[in-house]
Amino acid sequence: MxxxxxxxxxxxxxxxxDFVLDAxxxxxxxxxxxxxxxxxxxxYDPVQQDIVIDTFITEGQVGGKTPIDLFIASQPDLxxxxxxxxxxxxxxxxxxxxxxxxxxxxxxxxxxxTAKHYIVKPNDEKTLQEISRFKEGEILLTRITPVTDTxxxxxxxxxxxxxxxxxxxxxxxxxxxxxxxxxxxxDAPDLLAEAWQSVANYHQEFIDFFGSEEVTMPGYQLxxxxxxxxxxxxxxxxxxxxxxxxxxxxxxxxxAGVGDEEIAAAAKEAxxxxxxxxxxLADKSKTKMVAPKVELPADLKKAEQVxxxxxxxxxxxxxxxxxxxxxxxxTEDWRSQEGAEKxxxxxxxxxxINTFIWKKLAQQYPKQLEKVLQAVLERPQFTxxxxxxxxxxxxxxxxxxxxxxxxSVPIHLHNLFEEAFVEVNKSSSKNxxxxxxxxxxxxx
Numbered sequence: 001m002x003x004x005x006x007x008x009x010x011x012x013x014x015x016x017x018d019f020v021l022d023a024x025x026x027x028x029x030x031x032x033x034x035x036x037x038x039x040x041x042x043x044y045d046p047v048q049q050d051i052v053i054d055t056f057i058t059e060g061q062v063g064g065k066t067p068i069d070l071f072i073a074s075q076p077d078l079x080x081x082x083x084x085x086x087x088x089x090x091x092x093x094x095x096x097x098x099x100x101x102x103x104x105x106x107x108x109x110x111x112x113x114t115a116k117h118y119i120v121k122p123n124d125e126k127t128l129q130e131i132s133r134f135k136e137g138e139i140l141l142t143r144i145t146p147v148t149d150t151x152x153x154x155x156x157x158x159x160x161x162x163x164x165x166x167x168x169x170x171x172x173x174x175x176x177x178x179x180x181x182x183x184x185x186x187d188a189p190d191l192l193a194e195a196w197q198s199v200a201n202y203h204q205e206f207i208d209f210f211g212s213e214e215v216t217m218p219g220y221q222l223x224x225x226x227x228x229x230x231x232x233x234x235x236x237x238x239x240x241x242x243x244x245x246x247x248x249x250x251x252x253x254x255x256a257g258v259g260d261e262e263i264a265a266a267a268k269e270a271x272x273x274x275x276x277x278x279x280x281l282a283d284k285s286k287t288k289m290v291a292p293k294v295e296l297p298a299d300l301k302k303a304e305q306v307x308x309x310x311x312x313x314x315x316x317x318x319x320x321x322x323x324x325x326x327x328x329x330x331t332e333d334w335r336s337q338e339g340a341e342k343x344x345x346x347x348x349x350x351x352x353i354n355t356f357i358w359k360k361l362a363q364q365y366p367k368q369l370e371k372v373l374q375a376v377l378e379r380p381q382f383t384x385x386x387x388x389x390x391x392x393x394x395x396x397x398x399x400x401x402x403x404x405x406x407x408s409v410p411i412h413l414h415n416l417f418e419e420a421f422v423e424v425n426k427s428s429s430k431n432x433x434x435x436x437x438x439x440x441x442x443x444x
Contacts (some may be wrong), residue, residue, distance in 0.1 A: 002123060003105075009085060009147050010123040013155075016086070019071045020057055027070060030062045047157050051094060054143055054156035055183075058092045066090065085147070092145035092155045093186035096176045099138045106151065107131055109140065112173060114188040115412050119151040120144055127154065137163045139172065170420035173413065181402040191410055194289050198408035199315055202291070205233060206310040213310045216323055219303035223296040226308075230294060237291065289408035314356040315404025321346070322357075329365040334372055344376045348395045355389075355397050362388055 002010075020031060034056045039048065057067050068086050072078060078086075097118075101108035105128070106121035122128045142158035164172060177184060185192040207213055209229045217225070300306050300318055307322035321343060328337045328344075335341070347353045362369050362384050373391070374382045382391075389399055409417075 002125060002128065003121070005085075005147060006121060006123040006153060008082070009145075009153060012082060012086060013089075013123075013145075015075075016057060016068065016071050017053070019074065020053070020067050027062050027067065030060055031056055034060050047159055050157045051143060054092075055094065058089050058145075058155075088146045089155070092143055094141075094143040094180055094183050095187070096173060097140045097142065097144075099134055099136050099140065102132075102134065102136060107134065109144075111187060112139075112169070113176070113410075113413070114185055114191060115410065116187055118144060121147070121151050121153055123147075123153045134160070135163070139164050139169065141172075141176070165423070166416060166420040167424050170417050173416070181398075184403055191289065192403075195403055195407040195409070196313075198289065198291060199404055199406060200312040202316070202406050203310045203312040205229075205236075206308075206316065210308070214307065216305055216307040219296065219301045219306045219320070222306050222308060222318075223301045226294060226296055233291065288411060290411050290414040291408045292406065292414070294406055309357070309360075311356055311401075313401040314354060315401075315406045317352070317354070317357065319353070319357070325361070326365075329361065329368045329372065334368070335375075340372075341376050344372060348391075351397070353397075354401075355392050355399055356401070358388065358392060358397075 020027065023031070031053070035049075035052050038052050038055070060067055062070060068089060072083055072086055095111040095113055097109035097111055099107050100110050100117065103119065103121075106119060109118050109120050110116070111118070122131060139161040140158050141161060143155040144152040145155035147153050161172060185195065203213070206229070209232060210225070215222070215225075294316065296306070296318060300320055303320040305320065305323050307319045309317045309319065309322075311317075324337070325343060325347060328334050328340050331337055337343075347358070366384055370382065370384045373384075374380050377391075379387075393399065
């Protein structure tokens with residue numbers, strides 16, 4: 001039987017949803033714009049559409065107010081408890097959850113992104129019947145919303161994904177990161193702040209090592225420099241974690257509470273060196289977040305020239321064609337450059353060329369970039385000041401930075417990705433005969 005407060009939450013949610021979907025004017029326009037900006041572009045997905053609408057209801061903005069604020073203002077007969085419940089929904093969030101326990105009236109879930117646990121109770125009998133068939137360890141993609149101080153309810157449609165082995169779970173988390181970039185660590189602002197701070201720290205470390213936020217060199221040479229850079233960062237983090245490199249692995253394992261068998265198995269399966277294992281021990285005993293390994297992608301190692309650019313918010317970018325684009329802008333007759341128009345279109349269409357790169361070029365070469373874009377786009381009235389941001393949005397480039405790949409990740413996710421990689425590597429090696437040494441860093 002569904003509790004009265006859950007019944008009330010269901011009715012309030014339906015009224016709120018109807019209020020938003022039936023609205024006209026600014027609220028309707030805001031919903032349309034939000035849906036256009038956040039809907040999946042690759043395919044129509046009713047579940048995704050449901051999530052987008054549900055997210056807009058709690059996070060959307062209309063004249064500085066949320067749809068929840070507008071709904072409360074339009075309903076003078078709401079009780080104090082109704083208003084409190086509605087306002088609490090601003091804490092709703094989407095996550096990839098693992099079922100850790102089946103309860104008589106709900107589920108205990110763990111958000112895989114943050115390792116936080118929640119009791120979630122359905123607010124209708126149909127859903128209560130459905131979840132009774134779930135099993136511990138199964139994965140759900142859904143949004144949850146608070147009901148009381150001790151439990152939550154499903155905010156919208158959930159997507160059951162069944163039980164997933166570590167490799168498939170790692171892929172699911174990667175897909176979540178790609179599809180919900182602005183919702184990472186929604187229920188753990190401390191982890192999100194730490195992740196962003198790690199990007200700023202990395203940027204300063206990049207400058208300290210390379211002497212500038214932008215460097216260009218042959219791919220093979222840059223790859224060597226990046227490896228040296230990573231080595232220095234590893235040493236610094238081991239020192240900061242208090243790992244004594246003069247101690248044996250057995251001593252380090254004992255201090256970290258990790259058995260020798262676990263260390264030996266990890267070394268055997270992953271081909272890890274002692275320093276990598278020392279890093280693992282430091283991670284297990286001292287830290288909440290771990291910096292991912294950065295390595296130049298294979299195709300760039302062979303590139304004639306690669307430009308590495310670092311930014312405290314946009315992260316790190318490797319661009320093999322940046323010098324060509326700059327040369328194009330520095331040439332009066334830019335069309336004389338081979339493949340010039342194709343290169344400009346590539347910079348517009350490729351997701352790796354982000355808003356920061358475009359604004360950097362616009363700041364350094366404003367007149368020539370404007371001239372080039374006018375010609376390539378066949379828009380003679382195009383101006384950078386007025387039209388650059390709308391153009392970038394047209395090509396689906398976020399105007400504000402999203403958490404970059406170099407950001408630190410929670411230790412439990414780091415361990416999952418490493419274990420998933422070992423499993424995949426172990427499985428593939430049965431057919432290939434030789435195991436590829438990877439250490440504990442994921443290779444791209």
